[in-house]
Amino acid sequence: xxxxxQQTVQFHSYREQADIDFLTGLKNKRIFTKKIExxxxxxxxxxxxVIDVDKFKSINDRYGHDGGDAVLxxxxxxxxxxxxxxxxxxxxxxxxxxxILTQMTPEQSYQMAEELRQAIxxxxxxxxxxxxxxxxxxxxxxxxxxxxxxxxxxYRKADMALYRAKYQGRNQVVVYQQQDFExxxxxxxxxx
Numbered sequence: 240x241x242x243x244x245q246q247t248v249q250f251h252s253y254r255e256q257a258d259i260d261f262l263t264g265l266k267n268k269r270i271f272t273k274k275i276e277x278x279x280x281x282x283x284x285x286x287x288x289v290i291d292v293d294k295f296k297s298i299n300d301r302y303g304h305d306g307g308d309a310v311l312x313x314x315x316x317x318x319x320x321x322x323x324x325x326x327x328x329x330x331x332x333x334x335x336x337x338x339i340l341t342q343m344t345p346e347q348s349y350q351m352a353e354e355l356r357q358a359i360x361x362x363x364x365x366x367x368x369x370x371x372x373x374x375x376x377x378x379x380x381x382x383x384x385x386x387x388x389x390x391x392x393x394y395r396k397a398d399m400a401l402y403r404a405k406y407q408g409r410n411q412v413v414v415y416q417q418q419d420f421e422x423x424x425x426x427x428x429x430x431x
Contacts, residue, residue, distance in 0.1 A: 260330040262308060263315035271329035271337055275390050278341065278383075285383045286340040286348040288355075289397040293375045293409040295334035306366045307334075310374055313364045321355045337397075345382065345414070352378045352412045360410060375410035377401055386415050396420075 260267045266274075278285045292298070292314065299307040311334065318328040318336065325341045338355070340348050356378055363371045379401030387393040400415040407413070 260315075263311055263330045265315050265318070265328050265330045265336070267329065268331045271331055271339070272390060274327065275339055275393070278339070279388060279390060279393070282384065283341055285393070286343060286345075287381050287383075287393050287397045288338040288340065288348075288352050289331075289379045289381075289394065289401045290336040290338065290355075290376050291401055291405070292334040293377055293405070298372070298374070302366055302370075302372070306372075309366050310364050310372065313362070314359060314374065314376075317359050317362055318355065321351075321358050326351060337394075348380060348382070349412060349414060352380055356410065356412055377404035377409050378412040379404060379415065380412065381415040386417070 258266055258270045275285065275287070292310065295307065295310075298310055311330075314336070315328070315330065318338070322328050322338060325343060326338055328336060328338045331337045338352075340351065343351065356376055360373070360375050362374070364374050366372055379397040379399065381387065381393050381397035381400060383393050386396045396415040399420055400413040403420075404411045404413040
């Protein structure tokens with residue numbers, strides 16, 4: 240009986256670890272996908288923020304992967320601090336993060352994204368050698384059902400808004416609006 244209980248506890252521990260990004264402690268892309276699919280399936284109004292660290296490659300090149308990892312860990316901490324009820328952050332890849340928002344108006348979603356962007360811009364990130372570094376992010380926003388009813392549609396449109404934010408100078412929030420993106424669908428793709 241004791242072995243069975245230990246195995247059950249160990250199984251739940253492994254299962255929980257499989258849901259968490261090992262570096263940042265945020266939930267991972269697999270859980271992000273499951274959560275947003277459920278929200279979309281039941282037609283909840285959902286806002287998606289896709290977030291990318293500006294010029295992250297240059298951070299890795301200049302300070303090494305340990306420096307880049309330190310930035311990602313601290314960024315996750317700031318995100319956890321600024322995400323409250325109905326706001327859930329995830330690490331979805333490399334230097335890309337996402338936040339799922341529910342039960343928020345477009346204005347509230349934008350305000351939350353802007354506050355997060357500003358909090359990160361004002362934070363000092365400490366590298367392994369104790370050197371301080373300023374970091375910025377760009378954020379793209381899309382909403383269901385207006386911008387898409389599937390995860391692929393919603394993510395693609397938030398990603399388009401993210402790249403618009405990068406192209407316009409980085410360190411900003413852009414909301415996907417179909418008429419804006421149809422007007423200039425040949426915009427150059429910015430460097431990250």
